[in-house]
Amino acid sequence: MRFSVISLFPDIIQAYCQTSIVGRAQKAGLIQLDVINPRDFAEGAHRKVDDSPYGGGSGMVMLCEPLDKAYQSLQLSDGEAEKSQRRILLTSPTGRKMDQAYVQKLAKDASHIVLFCGHYEGIDHRIQQLIPETEEVSIGDFVLTGGELPALCVIDAVSRMLPGVVQKFTSVESDSFYNGLLDYPHYTRPAEYKGIPVPEVLLSGNHEAISTWRRRQSIERTWRYRPDLLESIKLTPEESNWIHQLDRH
Numbered sequence: 068m069r070f071s072v073i074s075l076f077p078d079i080i081q082a083y084c085q086t087s088i089v090g091r092a093q094k095a096g097l098i099q100l101d102v103i104n105p106r107d108f109a110e111g112a113h114r115k116v117d118d119s120p121y122g123g124g125s126g127m128v129m130l131c132e133p134l135d136k137a138y139q140s141l142q143l144s145d146g147e148a149e150k151s152q153r154r155i156l157l158t159s160p161t162g163r164k165m166d167q168a169y170v171q172k173l174a175k176d177a178s179h180i181v182l183f184c185g186h187y188e189g190i191d192h193r194i195q196q197l198i199p200e201t202e203e204v205s206i207g208d209f210v211l212t213g214g215e216l217p218a219l220c221v222i223d224a225v226s227r228m229l230p231g232v233v234q235k236f237t238s239v240e241s242d243s244f245y246n247g248l249l250d251y252p253h254y255t256r257p258a259e260y261k262g263i264p265v266p267e268v269l270l271s272g273n274h275e276a277i278s279t280w281r282r283r284q285s286i287e288r289t290w291r292y293r294p295d296l297l298e299s300i301k302l303t304p305e306e307s308n309w310i311h312q313l314d315r316h
């Protein structure tokens with residue numbers, strides 16, 4: 068998977084992507100990253116990348132031209148095969164909200180993801196006419212100062228879906244959202260800390276009992292914190308009964 072990030076702050080992207088699992092994936096050649104700074108394509112002594120908004124109002128708007136030129140510098144092929152595997156994402160609170168299903172689809176269908184990072188009031192809207200394949204993506208209903216963190220969220224979440232990036236894929240499959248539920252709670256050594264013991268079943272060595280306990284914890288957590296997720300989950304009669312018991316309490 069190739070990620071191309073268009074950002075005024077390449078160091079933020081590079082620093083994160085050299086670290087931990089994403090860093091290892093890059094070293095192993097499982098992902099490739101290029102970061103392009105639109106300021107390198109800005110005109111004038113001051114290399115201006117923003118200007119005041121037409122129509123007045125506060126804040127600045129990122130200029131089309133340096134962004135367009137940064138994008139053109141990628142020299143992307145127009146071939147149908149490449150185009151169909153390329154996704155161009157413009158980070159924005161106004162975009163479709165990213166979720167695990169969207170991430171998994173990106174990881175499955177795309178081989179190249181281009182990410183635009185906005186700043187200030189955002190990017191001149193004409194960029195979407197210049198590059199009509201652009202899709203706006205939001206990481207949640209809140210506003211950040213720039214698109215670097217959202218771009219990194221895409222890179223990180225998509226990377227860990229790629230074969231070989233996370234060593235044990237079974238751990239990814241039991242993570243929250245992968246199968247529609249929230250994850251169960253995790254514990255590690257010591258078996259008791261400051262008088263708080265680990266649930267006994269986890270020390271029992273009884274794999275079936277552990278698996279049932281984990282499933283129940285997942286369902287109960289989902290019911291408590293994200294009941295909306297349960298609408299698309301098919302529960303067994305026994306699992307539905309767990310929820311009825313919670314309901315009664």
Ligand SMILES: C[S@@+](CC[C@H](N)C(=O)[O-])C[C@H]1O[C@@H](n2cnc3c(N)ncnc32)[C@H](O)[C@@H]1O
Nearest residue numbers: 158159160185188189205206210211213214217
């Ligand atoms: C201050 S924000 C612009 C907010 C914009 N004026 C609005 O109200 O929708 C600057 C940049 O940060 C990024 N950004 C901020 N919040 C975001 C979010 N929730 N999801 C994705 N990108 C976000 C986008 O790249 C955006 O262009």
